[in-house]
Amino acid sequence: MTLLPPLRLAWVWFALCLDITVRVHAYYLPGFPPQDYEDGDPVQLTVNALTSLDSRSLLPYDYYYEKFHFCTPDVLEVQRESLGSVLFGDRLHNSPFQLKMLKDEECVKLCTNHIKAEDAQFINLKIKEDYSMSWYVDNLPAAQVLPDDDGNSYYKIGFDLGALVGETEQNRVAYFYNHYDITIEYHANKDNNKFRVVGVIVTPRSVKVVDKTNHCNYVGLPPSLLLSEKQETEVSFYYNVAWKKSDTVWGTRWDKYLHVTDAQIHWFSIVNSIVIVLMLTGMIAMILLRALHKDISRYNSFIEEDGGQEDIGWKLVHADVFRPPQQRMLLSVLVGNGAQIFLMAGVTLLFAVLGFLSPSSRGALSTVTIIFYICFGCVAGYVSSRLYKMMQGEYWHKNVAFTALLVPGTIFLIFVTLNFVLISAQSSAAVPFTTMLALIALWFLISTPLCIVGAYFGFRQPTIENPVKTNQIPRQVPTQPAYLNIWASAAMGGILPFGAIFIELYFIMNSIWFHQIYYVFGFLFLVFLILVITSSEVAILMCYFHLCSEDWRWAWRSFLTAGCSGVYIFLHSAVYFFRKLRVDNAASGFLYFGWSLVMSMLFVILTGSVGYVSCLVFVRSIFGSIKVD
Structure with missing residues (x-):
């Protein structure tokens, strides 16, 4: 079964699409090209949608959503984004911030807005749901510098919409951030007097009274701006800008953002999972190879030595094993x-x-x-x-x-x-x-x-x-033991492929629902290969047990045995939702389980197909290697 003609056509179409993309706008691979600035050049600050980093809510909101009352530029422009970025909720716009390379600013006023009581209720709720803002400068996300468990500092992408002050969750008061201390790190090229942005740090402040005499320095002061939920509140937005020289070169500016907490646990879990899965799949392969080699040798020896054959076990179903299954169209x-x-x-x-x-x-x-x-x-x-x-x-x-x-x-x-x-x-x-x-x-x-x-x-x-012929009348399937029931065997067989990806699935779900950057694709590719091998061997093993029990209906069973791992993924998603997330609105829950259902369905189809194709090759191999009168 060669796939050459359609694959060639697919690559032709992909090449045409790539050629069109390159002609429209050339991109630097693997990311964006470096942008050089001169002293005083304008540096654009773009704003993205607000999201909840603590996953109390899975609903992002546009930065210029009218209830937030953020300052808008004179001409609002939507930044062009890729298809995948749009589907994942990115909504980038320009902003009224005026940044110029190497030009420090103090107490720059953006605007003054009046926030109504009902809008104040909405903002305070979003502060309690841990919503954060997402800004970009030279395509680099704004971050907060935080310490990790080892005492080292790292850049946490995004910064809070407001602050919660209080000892318990019930009596916490929400303060709204309206002042921003923006620190932009730059790297200087001494050869051509050019500068590049290599870091963006934003420290938000909640300021009720602006202190221009102190150059808007609010370090160490407690938050003070409360939004009244009973009457209108006047809010003024200000910002400071400070440029800081850095030794970080442009090519490594993302390193400080790609920080992994508990790195040793992450590595140990991945390696441990891989070792366990490899041992189990090796044991399965050894069992199958030894049992099958002995069976095939015994069957063929009966024909060569005695001139007859003794049909026992899986050879009894040779006239039915390639019978078209039910619902062959769907399969x-x-x-x-x-x-x-x-x-x-x-x-x-x-x-x-x-x-x-x-x-x-x-x-x-x-x-x-x-x-x-x-x-x-x-x-x-x-x-x-x-x-x-x-x-x-x-x-x-x-x-x-x-x-x-x-x-x-x-x-x-x-x-x-x-x-x-x-x-x-x-x-x-x-x-x-x-x-x-x-x-x-x-x-x-x-x-x-x-x-x-x-x-x-x-x-x-x-x-x-097919290597053997199929009889017109189907063979009656004897009563099967309980553990070989189609659903019982699928439930048992689906555990191993799920176990192969369990650890990595946890990190992937954290990156999706907690808006973290996932970039360990080397491990993910290795886990994907182990998943394919595990699904194949589990499906073949259960198929062999069914054939030995004189059950020739292997087609759908092989698909469901490996595909059942997708069911475990959905169950794991439900456990993750109730134990890890703190969602408190119906829309977010509906969104979560909807996408979890899609992911599980695709996983069922992927692993089920691997299981079926593996069993098809396996069945054709073993029945093609025996002599049948």
């Missing part, structure tokens, strides 16, 4: 989409490991993932059509349509439903209508045609011939 469609997801994940992780997906490029990972998913639509059509033809399917046009529409359509339906939830909650994460049209265009104008072309090549290939 072929899911496996085809699983091949598409497998290649998408593998190639994306490979690009990430090679360093092409820098954290400085917001949304690059998700954008590349979507591009590869679209381009590998041809693989889904090709694999699905080849399997459906092998299963003696007749409705090829339905197979093509379901392959192109079923899985993407289900995900898109959930996506649209969640988007309506975000719109009703007035969250900035709601995807704009134009972006929605772009996704639909990518789906129907690129992915679907590629799927059709892949299916065309697949159906034109000769049918995959």
Whole structure:
């Protein structure tokens, strides 16, 4: 089963898309090109959506959402972002801050606004939900300098919307930050008298009375600005700017942001998980190899020495093992989409490991993932059509349509439903209508045609011939032990693939829901390979047990055995929600479980497809190696 024709077509389409992107706007890989400034050059400060770092709420809000009453520039401009950045809720705008290279500023007033009582209630609630602001200077996020457990300082991206003062959570009072001490670190190039931004630190203050005589220096003073929830409050916004020379070069400016707490625990957990999984998969491989070698040698010796054969165990089902399964249309469609997801994940992780997906490029990972998913639509059509033809399917046009529409359509339906939830909650994460049209265009104008072309090549290939013939009358399956029940075996088999990714899944979920930067793609790629190997061996092992028990219905069982790990992921997501997060609104909960369902579904399809294809190769190998009269 060669995948060469559709893969070539996918790479042609990807090359065309890449060529168009390069012609429109050239980008420096792996991130953004360095920006050189001269003394006095303007340096733009952009603002992003506000998010809750403590995950009390999963709803981001636009920086210029009217209830926040932040100062707006004379001309509001929306910064252009990638598709993945928009889908993940980034909403960048220009700001009224006037920054000039090497020019310190003191007590610069932005504006004065009057905050109504109902808006004060909203702001105070967001302060209690630990919302933080996100600014960017030269594409570098503003951060706060905090100490870690070892006493070293690191840069925590973002800074708080306000401060909570009080001993207990019930009597804490929310103070609103309206003054910002901005410290910008720069690196000087002595050769050409150019300067580059290498760090941005923002220290917010809550100031009720402006002290210009003291140069707006509020270090050590307690917060003082309270927003009244009974009457209108007048708030003035100020900022200071200080430029600080740094020895950090531009190429390493992200190192201080990519700080890992409890690094030893992280490394130990990953290595320990990998060692355990490798030992278990090695044991499975040894058992299978020894048992199968003995069985095949015994079966063939009966024919050569005695002129007959003794059919016991898995050889008894040789006339039924390749019988087309029930719901063969659905199985072929899911496996085809699983091949598409497998290649998408593998190639994306490979690009990430090679360093092409820098954290400085917001949304690059998700954008590349979507591009590869679209381009590998041809693989889904090709694999699905080849399997459906092998299963003696007749409705090829339905197979093509379901392959192109079923899985993407289900995900898109959930996506649209969640988007309506975000719109009703007035969250900035709601995807704009134009972006929605772009996704639909990518789906129907690129992915679907590629799927059709892949299916065309697949159906034109000769049918995959099975090594043994299938009887017309199916063999009766004897009563199976309880542990070989389809759901019991799936529940047992799905634990090992889930265990292979459990530790890394925890860090990934932290990066998603706590807005942390995830960048250990080398470990993730290794865990992905272990996941594939584990899913394959677990599915083969359970398939062998079923065949030895004279149960020839291996197709769906192999898919469910490996795919059940996705169910464990959803259960783990539920446990994570109740133990780790502190969400207290229905919209955030609906959003969390909606995306968790999507992630679990994709994982079921991915691992289930790996399990089915592995068992298909396994069954064809063992029945092709024995002699059958």
